[in-house]
Amino acid sequence: MNAPKVRLFMPGLLVQGKSLGLSKDQIHYLANVLRLSTGSKISLFNEEFGEWVGELIELTKKLGVIRINHQLKPSKMEYGVWLAFSPLKKSRTDFIVEKATDLGIERLIPVFTEFTVPSRVNLLRLSAVAREAAEQCGRLSIPLMRKTFSLTEFIKWWPIDRLLFYGDETGNGVSLKAAIEEKKIEGNKNCGFLIGPEGGFSQYEHANLSSISHFQAIDLGPRVLRAETAAIAAISAWEILNQ
Amino acid sequence: MNAPKVRLFMPGLLVQGKSLGLSKDQIHYLANVLRLSTGSKISLFNEEFGEWVGELIELTKKLGVIRINHQLKPSKMEYGVWLAFSPLKKSRTDFIVEKATDLGIERLIPVFTEFTVPSRVNLLRLSAVAREAAEQCGRLSIPLMRKTFSLTEFIKWWPIDRLLFYGDETGNGVSLKAAIEEKKIEGNKNCGFLIGPEGGFSQYEHANLSSISHFQAIDLGPRVLRAETAAIAAISAWEILNQ
Numbered sequence: 036m037n038a039p040k041v042r043l044f045m046p047g048l049l050v051q052g053k054s055l056g057l058s059k060d061q062i063h064y065l066a067n068v069l070r071l072s073t074g075s076k077i078s079l080f081n082e083e084f085g086e087w088v089g090e091l092i093e094l095t096k097k098l099g100v101i102r103i104n105h106q107l108k109p110s111k112m113e114y115g116v117w118l119a120f121s122p123l124k125k126s127r128t129d130f131i132v133e134k135a136t137d138l139g140i141e142r143l144i145p146v147f148t149e150f151t152v153p154s155r156v157n158l159l160r161l162s163a164v165a166r167e168a169a170e171q172c173g174r175l176s177i178p179l180m181r182k183t184f185s186l187t188e189f190i191k192w193w194p195i196d197r198l199l200f201y202g203d204e205t206g207n208g209v210s211l212k213a214a215i216e217e218k219k220i221e222g223n224k225n226c227g228f229l230i231g232p233e234g235g236f237s238q239y240e241h242a243n244l245s246s247i248s249h250f251q252a253i254d255l256g257p258r259v260l261r262a263e264t265a266a267i268a269a270i271s272a273w274e275i276l277n278q
Numbered sequence: 279m280n281a282p283k284v285r286l287f288m289p290g291l292l293v294q295g296k297s298l299g300l301s302k303d304q305i306h307y308l309a310n311v312l313r314l315s316t317g318s319k320i321s322l323f324n325e326e327f328g329e330w331v332g333e334l335i336e337l338t339k340k341l342g343v344i345r346i347n348h349q350l351k352p353s354k355m356e357y358g359v360w361l362a363f364s365p366l367k368k369s370r371t372d373f374i375v376e377k378a379t380d381l382g383i384e385r386l387i388p389v390f391t392e393f394t395v396p397s398r399v400n401l402l403r404l405s406a407v408a409r410e411a412a413e414q415c416g417r418l419s420i421p422l423m424r425k426t427f428s429l430t431e432f433i434k435w436w437p438i439d440r441l442l443f444y445g446d447e448t449g450n451g452v453s454l455k456a457a458i459e460e461k462k463i464e465g466n467k468n469c470g471f472l473i474g475p476e477g478g479f480s481q482y483e484h485a486n487l488s489s490i491s492h493f494q495a496i497d498l499g500p501r502v503l504r505a506e507t508a509a510i511a512a513i514s515a516w517e518i519l520n521q
Contacts, residue, residue, distance in 0.1 A: 257382075258381070267514065275498070276515065
């Protein structure tokens with residue numbers, strides 16, 4: 036592998052010979068954290084233009100410039116499942132975003148439900164967590180971070196042609212394996228998951244969710260999974276069942 | 279559900295009418311964290327005697343006593359897959375232990391490999407993480423925490439009748455789904471996983487692992503998964519495939 040170890044997400048046009056200025060955060064990361072200097076090779080990527088090897092042609096405390104050399108990977112649209120989740124406390128929300136990015140989730144959708152504890156999420160911070168995870172795991176894309184929804188808004192917004200599996204902690208759902216087999220959607224990425232907060236969904240919310248024909252309650256096994264474990268377990272199993 | 283929300287793992291005999299003294303940590307947790315007082319109901323459990331409802335009959339700063347009332351769940355041996363993992367940095371190792379416990383892992387086995395970064399693990403602390411996770415997720419058992427091994431010792435120790443899937447980051451493994459189908463071991467818990475450190479296994483280690491007939495290299499998908507994501511993804515998929 037001649038690919039540089041350091042990968043930076045860089046939106047916009049990537050093409051041979053182009054020089055690109057780095058952001059303050061990127062300069063800090065390259066100069067102070069990784070202690071790189073001019074001449075170092077770095078890879079730059081985004082979904083529209085693929086991944087390219089660039090060379091640091093300037094790196095001081097205030098200025099960083101990379102010149103693009105050659106292409107490593109062609110552009111590729113990365114489709115994947117969507118994950119809607121109730122915000123949890125900070126480290127557990129970060130965890131969901133990081134792992135979901137590693138596992139190839141295409142969209143992340145924070146949904147506030149009746150039993151959600153935090154009153155807000157910092158979408159900018161979560162986007163940074165997703166970007167860093169994408170840089171580390173080799174993706175070309177960064178999951179799209181949706182503005183937050185209430186559960187009612189979310190139900191109205193969710194596309195009718197996309198199956199949604201929601202975690203049902205009351206044990207009334209079908210197993211994910213059975214759900215996939217029944218719906219015969221193996222290999223189809225056109226689906227998503229909704230994982231509620233620690234206390235599950237309220238009775239009213241359960242009634243709402245179960246009334247939608249393209250929403251399917253799933254049971255994630257015999258133990259009480261923490262919300263973030265449930266989210267990662269569901270998408271891991273999905274990815275591996277569809278490999 | 280009449281089950282108390284607070285569950286405490288309590289080794290040893292559990293039987294109606296028995297009074298049990300609480301440890302310093304348990305007293306602190308009940309009195310200062312949860313702010314319980316005498317009369318509160320708590321559930322006590324272990325694998326050998328099942329789960330029981332007890333009542334706090336004394337709780338001061340120094341003394342805590344619970345009297346056991348009636349049984350909630352009969353005793354049950356909880357078998358599950360085994361997870362061997364390279365220690366990572368502290369929070370990521372804790373994460374593996376917590377999620378693996380939630381997901382029903384029977385044994386946790388820390389294995390030091392060539393590219394493992396930490397030089398030691400605190401088994402006592404990891405056992406406490408596993409106990410707390412078991413208390414929260416409704417298990418009766420706590421995963422058995424093995425003393426650490428070197429990879430060479432581990433290979434010698436691993437039982438010959440237990441299939442081991444090891445994560446192969448070079449992409450040479452078969453998919454977990456294919457591995458399960460090929461080996462026709464669906465429904466059989468008699469297996470385990472080995473997940474290496476961030477840098478993967480060395481060439482020498484790969485040669486050693488691949489020479490063992492009941493060890494099977496698996497590929498966990500197209501992205502580079504962080505070690506702890508790989509561990510959780512593998513066992514989640516396994517659990518759900520075998521539901």
